[in-house]
Amino acid sequence: MGKYNPYDNVLAVVENAAKVLGYKESDYEALKYPERELKVSIPVQMDDGSVKVFEGFRVQHSTSRGPAKGGVRFHPNVNQDEVKALAAWMTFKCAVVNIPYGGAKGGVICDPTVLSEGEMRRITRRFTAMIAPIIGPDQDVPAPDVGTNPKVMGWMMDTYSMLKGHCVPGVVTGKPIEIGGALGRSEATGRGVMITTKNTLAKLGMEMAGTSVVVQGMGNVGSISAKLLHAEGMKVIGVSDVSGGLYCKDGLDIPGILEYLKTPKALLEGYNAPGVEHIANEALLELETTVLVPAALENQIHGGNADKLNCKIIIEAANGPTTVEADEILKNRGILLIPDILANAGGVVVSYFEWVQNIQSMYWTEEDVNKRLKEIMDRAFEAVWDIAKENGVEPRIGAYLIAIKRTVEAKKLRGIWP
Ligand code: NAD
Numbered sequence: 001m002g003k004y005n006p007y008d009n010v011l012a013v014v015e016n017a018a019k020v021l022g023y024k025e026s027d028y029e030a031l032k033y034p035e036r037e038l039k040v041s042i043p044v045q046m047d048d049g050s051v052k053v054f055e056g057f058r059v060q061h062s063t064s065r066g067p068a069k070g071g072v073r074f075h076p077n078v079n080q081d082e083v084k085a086l087a088a089w090m091t092f093k094c095a096v097v098n099i100p101y102g103g104a105k106g107g108v109i110c111d112p113t114v115l116s117e118g119e120m121r122r123i124t125r126r127f128t129a130m131i132a133p134i135i136g137p138d139q140d141v142p143a144p145d146v147g148t149n150p151k152v153m154g155w156m157m158d159t160y161s162m163l164k165g166h167c168v169p170g171v172v173t174g175k176p177i178e179i180g181g182a183l184g185r186s187e188a189t190g191r192g193v194m195i196t197t198k199n200t201l202a203k204l205g206m207e208m209a210g211t212s213v214v215v216q217g218m219g220n221v222g223s224i225s226a227k228l229l230h231a232e233g234m235k236v237i238g239v240s241d242v243s244g245g246l247y248c249k250d251g252l253d254i255p256g257i258l259e260y261l262k263t264p265k266a267l268l269e270g271y272n273a274p275g276v277e278h279i280a281n282e283a284l285l286e287l288e289t290t291v292l293v294p295a296a297l298e299n300q301i302h303g304g305n306a307d308k309l310n311c312k313i314i315i316e317a318a319n320g321p322t323t324v325e326a327d328e329i330l331k332n333r334g335i336l337l338i339p340d341i342l343a344n345a346g347g348v349v350v351s352y353f354e355w356v357q358n359i360q361s362m363y364w365t366e367e368d369v370n371k372r373l374k375e376i377m378d379r380a381f382e383a384v385w386d387i388a389k390e391n392g393v394e395p396r397i398g399a400y401l402i403a404i405k406r407t408v409e410a411k412k413l414r415g416i417w418p
Contacts, residue, residue, distance in 0.1 A: 004299050004323065006085035012324045014088075017400035018408075020391055027408050031091075034084055035068075035102075036060040040130040042108065044122045054123055056108040058131040060140055061087035064410040067138055068104035069094060069348060071145025071174075072152070074123075078107035082298070086145075089319050090348070092403035093341040097380045099352045104140050106131065112147045113265065124152050128159040135160065137170035137359065143351050144174040146219065146297065150186065154179055170358035173351035182354035184369035185347075190224025191370065192346015192377050193317045197229060197291060199381040200313055200338050209233035212251075212289040214311070216240050216281070217296030218268060221317050221344065223258055225293055230254035238279070238287045240296075243267035245284035247277045286310055294321035301326045309335065316340035331394055339396040341403060342384050349376050 011032055018028045042054040057080055060068040070090035073083070083105045091103030108127055112120060134140055144153055153175045160171045169180030177183060184191070198208055213234045215226045218241040230236050235251040246252060246268055253273060260271050269278065285292065285305060292311035294300050298320035301309065306322075306329035314330065314337040316322060322330070322337065330337055350373055357363050388398030 010088045057083045058106040059087040060104040062091040062102040066100035068140035069101035070104040072106040073145040074147030095403035095406040124155045173354040183366035188350035189347035193225040194228035195377045196343045213291040214238035222295030243269035
């Protein structure tokens, strides 16, 4: 097996879906390349007085359907190919749920777990200044991803606003509520995962109540997904983070675990409760469960473990958790997979709502946000389910059929400039 490159995953799926759509290569050729890639060096004064230079990226994959949109990741394993793949997934995600954006992603190679708040702030501000020429409410709108959060978005918004000389709340989404964030944004991705899980189970004639689920990753997406799935009556039998997993066959006390995780830098390895077993991350993925929700990072379900999974349904809450090789194995094993570009789109949908509210300077209630989110997620789910059935393909290809069609048609209508 060669070195895993997530961008190869993107290209393989695009080719596959474009063929089903009967497109000529010239119709979708441009989609194989990001429109713009910026690599920056970020000098930062560390707390001990030394100067460290971090590497950062902003990649805009497509602006055919609107401004580029996508998160910023702070993680030691960030690299340009990963950011390129994540940017392309954003293009297709925004197209599946039909919001007027293209796709982008950013990243800085750093480890937030060992940085002080001051160091994080200085990295964020300098990174923002260096990508400022290519971002903006009409150009490219960043948001949180792995290792970043509303506080980081607040610093990005302030830095950009200082450079412009006036307040520009619409330059990033996922901001704190007090400075233009949307009610419901912090829960949106997990809420979308819950809605998607509910819709999937309903198609199979199953109830949420009492159905078992395992969630890998307890960050923003995983913890909210676990909370809302538990609140709907699902039996969350396993959860994990980078330190390892927890298992209880009768169901974990999710509110108790979330309370425990509120302590800054708390990890699941330190959590103990009667009947709870500590297990390795690999074992967590192999637990017998109806639903598995990978909500950590890419490349978690691959050729080496896809035949060991013991679930019936996978809801991809993370971006790119399953490789193309694993997809094939899962399909042959009859495991139903609902793809990332649909399942985790709740975050970007509510980011879109936040941007709309910033532009209008008019704010909605949380009920309004959640109601509109559900409408969009339900509509997108039905469309993907139906097109997959009509074409006899897996939901991943179904989602790409919709996304590629919308993106290619937008490109055709605009034409090639000049
Ligand atoms: P986060 O940084 O808040 O959390 C990541 C979690 O994964 C942490 O709990 C970490 O400990 C855990 N983790 C890391 N490596 C692991 C491993 N090997 N095994 C098990 N757990 C591991 O990040 P997040 O914002 O929750 O993002 C998670 C995924 O969801 C990413 O793929 C991200 O791109 C995607 N996503 C995020 C959003 C969003 O709104 N934040 C939206 C759509 C998709």
